[in-house]
Amino acid sequence: MNNFKNVWIFAQVQRGRLSxxxxxxxxxGRKLADSLKEKLCAVLVGxxxxxxxxxLVEHGADVIYVCDAPLLENYVDDVYARVLADLVxxxxxxxxxxPATNLGxxxxxxxxxxxxxxxxxxxxxxxxxxxxGQLYATRPTFGGNLMATITCKRTRPExxxxxxMSYEKALAKPGRTGxxxxxxxxxxRHVSAARFxxxxxxxxxxxxxxxxxxxxxxxxxxxxxxxxxxLQKLADRLGGAVAASRAAVDNGWxxxxxxxxxxxxxxxxxxxxxCGISGQIQHMAGMSGSDVIVAINKDPQAPxxxxxxxxxxxxxYEVIPAMLEELK
Amino acid sequence: xHIVACVKQxxxxxQVKVDPVTGCLLRSGAASAxxxxxxxxxxxxxxxxxxxxxxxxxxxxxxxxxEAVLRDSVARGADEAFQLGDMAFAGSDTWxxxxxxxxxxxxxxxxxxxxxxxxxxxxxxxxxxxxxxxxSAWLKWPNAAFVKRIICATENFVRVERLTEDGSEILExxxxxxxxxxxDINQPRVRSVKxxxxxxxxxxxxxxxxxxxxxxxxxGVKNCPTNVVKSFVPxxxxxxxxxxxxxxxxxxxxxxxxxxENNCL
Numbered sequence: 393m394n395n396f397k398n399v400w401i402f403a404q405v406q407r408g409r410l411s412x413x414x415x416x417x418x419x420x421g422r423k424l425a426d427s428l429k430e431k432l433c434a435v436l437v438g439x440x441x442x443x444x445x446x447x448l449v450e451h452g453a454d455v456i457y458v459c460d461a462p463l464l465e466n467y468v469d470d471v472y473a474r475v476l477a478d479l480v481x482x483x484x485x486x487x488x489x490x491p492a493t494n495l496g497x498x499x500x501x502x503x504x505x506x507x508x509x510x511x512x513x514x515x516x517x518x519x520x521x522x523x524x525g526q527l528y529a530t531r532p533t534f535g536g537n538l539m540a541t542i543t544c545k546r547t548r549p550e551x552x553x554x555x556x557m558s559y560e561k562a563l564a565k566p567g568r569t570g571x572x573x574x575x576x577x578x579x580x581r582h583v584s585a586a587r588f589x590x591x592x593x594x595x596x597x598x599x600x601x602x603x604x605x606x607x608x609x610x611x612x613x614x615x616x617x618x619x620x621x622x623l624q625k626l627a628d629r630l631g632g633a634v635a636a637s638r639a640a641v642d643n644g645w646x647x648x649x650x651x652x653x654x655x656x657x658x659x660x661x662x663x664x665x666x667c668g669i670s671g672q673i674q675h676m677a678g679m680s681g682s683d684v685i686v687a688i689n690k691d692p693q694a695p696x697x698x699x700x701x702x703x704x705x706x707x708x709y710e711v712i713p714a715m716l717e718e719l720k
Numbered sequence: 721x722h723i724v725a726c727v728k729q730x731x732x733x734x735q736v737k738v739d740p741v742t743g744c745l746l747r748s749g750a751a752s753a754x755x756x757x758x759x760x761x762x763x764x765x766x767x768x769x770x771x772x773x774x775x776x777x778x779x780x781x782x783x784x785x786x787e788a789v790l791r792d793s794v795a796r797g798a799d800e801a802f803q804l805g806d807m808a809f810a811g812s813d814t815w816x817x818x819x820x821x822x823x824x825x826x827x828x829x830x831x832x833x834x835x836x837x838x839x840x841x842x843x844x845x846x847x848x849x850x851x852x853x854x855x856s857a858w859l860k861w862p863n864a865a866f867v868k869r870i871i872c873a874t875e876n877f878v879r880v881e882r883l884t885e886d887g888s889e890i891l892e893x894x895x896x897x898x899x900x901x902x903x904d905i906n907q908p909r910v911r912s913v914k915x916x917x918x919x920x921x922x923x924x925x926x927x928x929x930x931x932x933x934x935x936x937x938x939x940g941v942k943n944c945p946t947n948v949v950k951s952f953v954p955x956x957x958x959x960x961x962x963x964x965x966x967x968x969x970x971x972x973x974x975x976x977x978x979x980x981e982n983n984c985l
Contacts, residue, residue, distance in 0.1 A: 469853060470863075497853075498853045501848075501854045502857045502863070505818065505858055506857055510944070510946035511814070511946070513846075513847065513849065584862050585862045586892070586893045591890075592890065600885045651903075701959060702961050703960060703962050704971045712972065715973070
């Protein structure tokens with residue numbers, strides 16, 4: 393086990409874009425690497441991903457493993473997981489962090505079985521347990537009602553997927569240098585029976601929820617589909633994104649992809665503005681990790697009002713226009 | 721078409737309490753039910769059966785009382801039910817659980833060839849989303865997670881749409897394969913009278929670790945790769961400010977000022 397060295401992060405690239413989670417993982421990974429006195433390495437898999445090498449090095453990676461091939465242009469679980477498993481077998485990392493994005497959740501799970509090691513899902517904090525150098529990954533469970541710290545004692549690397557927005561993005565140091573190691577794609581080994589057909593862009597414009605620093609969410613109190621236009625106005629003004637509770641989605645006012653909560657998505661923005669959302673435990677499970685929560689609700693007794701940092705009693709159709717006026 | 725749906729009995733999300741001292745889940749007293757995400761997996765399996773013919777087998781790993789979730793699955797349209805029960809499984813993490821389920825599915829497959837395994841996106845009690853992809857890894861079958869739609873399923877392949885943060889992706893897989901589905905995929909139906917009767921009569925096949933030929937050194941709390949070292953109730957000391965103002969408009973304006981003051985905007 394002692395020959396497993398260095399902290400790895402998976403730098404997700406999709407549709408020719410480096411995911412901001414890569415920079416968050418570099419922050420988390422840097423702390424681990426420094427505490428272990430080991431190197432921080434980034435794994436870059438895809439097609440035409442070479443331009444991101446410089447980005448990753450400037451943001452703190454000491455070594456970049458690059459696997460670049462036309463067959464890696466789109467994400468297919470088996471193909472990527474086989475590449476990662478082969479990389480791990482050859483270079484033997486000590487810790488391996490991936491983003492808990494849709495892609496990362498699935499990829500980390502499959503890779504952990506191919507590698508034969510333990511994986512912690514959706515952690516919000518990772519630290520090194522000094523006495524033995526183990527990775528302690530802490531994650532919310534049971535919809536955020538309980539935190540569990542998980543270790544992987546006997547196998548390496550210790551793998552972990554990290555919830556987006558749990559760490560700040562690493563800052564760039566222009567001119568910083570690092571080592572690049574090219575890893576050959578093997579069309580015989582890195583294969584899948586699954587075939588990627590096409591990508592369909594979401595109709596929605598603007599910022600994705602997982603990356604939004606400000607989210608304006610609407611619930612039952614929005615009352616009608618047109619209400620989300622008002623929420624979108626506020627989100628646009630604040631440079632944020634719109635989301636919804638299950639009630640709003642089930643009423644057909646907004647698409648499922650915007651649903652926050654146990655049966656939807658989990659977000660961790662800097663500011664979460666809950667409009668007309670009562671704050672059921674299922675909804676709280678998806679957003680209680682937000683840095684600051686604002687609740688706008690007609691009912692002062694709604695559970696969300698107690699969970700919020702700023703509680704505003706009132707009709708969202710009166711409060712939001714007043715906010716927009718103030719923000720002019 | 722032989723479809724296997726994976727289900728788990730979990731405590732109902734809104735009924736779980738945490739012991740504030742030990743940080744342990746107080747499961748006793750909390751009503752158990754089918755993991756809500758598995759309802760969509762099972763429903764999709766039943767829809768496929770109705771479209772293409774064949775049968776739905778349902779599998780779970782769990783203690784004796786988990787039999788209830790299998791009977792409930794039959795009430796919702798499953799035909800056969802398999803329960804993996806053995807002290808050797810107790811305390812398994814996702815790596816070990818997916819291994820046991822994969823061994824169980826392998827045995828089902830040996831008796832009657834399996835075409836598709838369908839899992840829920842995750843469970844409501846551990847939220848990992850690992851099981852679908854990991855079952856597929858053990859079986860060396862292709863997989864897709866976060867599936868929001870089965871576009872078409874023929875005799876030879878299935879075409880699915882999976883959700884990504886920026887849109888969706890279409891994938892095609894031959895059988896056998898594994899998919900994990902999200903809530904958006906369907907609207908689970910209510911249990912039929914016929915189903916309820918079938919649920920009472922169904923013979924549940926029960927297998928131990930030995931029955932499925934599982935390597936016990938890969939199972940249970942002592943052998944699984946990850947362990948919980950501690951659990952605790954998150955501190956929720958909310959510094960809550962009720963925004964003052966006579967009218968809703970005043971409070972809205974005040975909120976903006978407060979957010980600016982606190983560097984939230």
